[in-house]
Amino acid sequence: MSEKIKILGAAGIPKEMVERLEQEIGPVEVLSSDSEEEIIKAIQDKQVFVVRSKPKVTAHIIQNAPQLKVIARPGVGTDNIDRKACEERGIKVVNTPEASASSVAELTIGLAIALLHYIYPTCHSLKEGKWLKGEYTGKTIEGKTWGIIGFGGIGRRVAEIVKVLRAEVLAYDPYVPDEEFTKRGIKRITRLEELLEQSDIVSIHVVLNQETEGMFSEEVLHKMKKGAYLINTSRGKVINQKALGKAxxxxxxxxxxxxxxEVEPPMDQELLSLPNLICTPHIGGSTEEAFSNATEILVRKIKEIFHIKETAPLGS
Known part of the structure; x- marks a missing residue:
């Protein structure tokens, strides 16, 4: 393809990603906000739209993007993109689920350790001049049963790490073949309720769709062991936050x-202020390594779609 591909980038995409896209594919215009009006104005002559978990790419935007061929999402979830409208227009949607698997898995483990060892409240109290060594008795991951919901790239990486920490690992995912569990030595659970009943720690690693939205209702939360711990680094709408706050x-x-x-940034300060809740601002995939991996994968996938040949290195 002789003409340069024009790219629109969502507000906040990393500078390094912009530079690499311009070097390998074509000029990039980066939005200053997530407003639909600004997007429609800027997207008129663009063939590629690079987004993150925001903005919401509606059917209205897609219908007003006459040259758009690809929506590229550096990351996993594409629930902010109207996939049906893309299909109707023949617009390809690509993402990079493999790019951030280790980053999200490490945060998941870190959050579990922080919960079980009371890292947040003890750090906070010490900074306030309080020495509360005798008031907190933590727990180890070793010897516990850890249930994984969603056995894709992130769930599998979590399983690898948890096994090293000497916990029993159970996993639930009705869409993954048996051999993926067997070859990793992971016990497959075929009923969600069974996994919840057995697990001391449960981590969620699913995509957001009609099946998973609201998956953790009040009823489902009460199928968990009393005193168990729940970690969600997937999508907020998987859990009913009101029911979680109550539990x-x-x-x-x-x-x-x-x-x-459920809404980002979250507005439920009552939930966020609970002493037995740890919260972070959707940073699971926000590492230098994840951004670098996502950039490489995204550039390759876009080049494949537009049949752009790889540039030969100097001296070859």
């Missing part, structure tokens, strides 16, 4: 950690 406040759950929320 934490009543002491039914020992604790929870959230990196994602």
């Amino acid at each position: 934490l406040e009543e002491g039914y759950l020992g604790g929870a950690a959230l990196d994602v929320y």
Whole structure:
């Protein structure tokens, strides 16, 4: 393809990604906001739109993007993109689920350790001049049963790390073949309720769709072990936050950690202020390595779609 591909980048895409896209594919215009009006104005002559978890790419935007061929998402979730409208227009949607698997998995483990060892409240109290060594008794991951919901790239990486920490690992995912569990030595659970009943720690690694939205209702939360811990680094709408807040406040759950929320940024300060909740601002995939991996994969996938040949290195 002789003409340069024009790219529109969502507000906040990393500078390094912009530079690499311009070097390998074509000029990039970066948005200053997520407003639909600004997007429609800027997208008129663009063939590629690079987004993150924001903005919401609506059917209205897609219908007003006459030259758009590709929506590229450096990351996993594409629930902010109207996939049906893309299909109707023949627009390809590509993402990079493999890029951030280790980053999200490490945050998941870190949140679990922080919960079980009371890292947040003890750090906070010490900074306030309080020495509360005798008031907190933590727990180890070793010897516990860790249930993984969603056995894709992130779930598998979590399983690898948890096994090293000497916990029993159970996993639930009705869409993954048996051999993926067997070859990793992971016990497959075919009923979600069974996994919840057996697990001391549960981590969620699913995509957001009609099946998973609201998956953790009040009823499902109460199928977990009393005193168990819940970690969500996938998508916020998988959990009913009101029901989670109630389960934490009543002491039914020992604790929870959230990196994602029903609405982002979250507005439920009552939930966020609970002492047995740890929260982070959707940073699971926000590492230098994840951004670098996503950039490489995204550039390759876009070049494949537009049949752009790889540039030969100097001296070859």
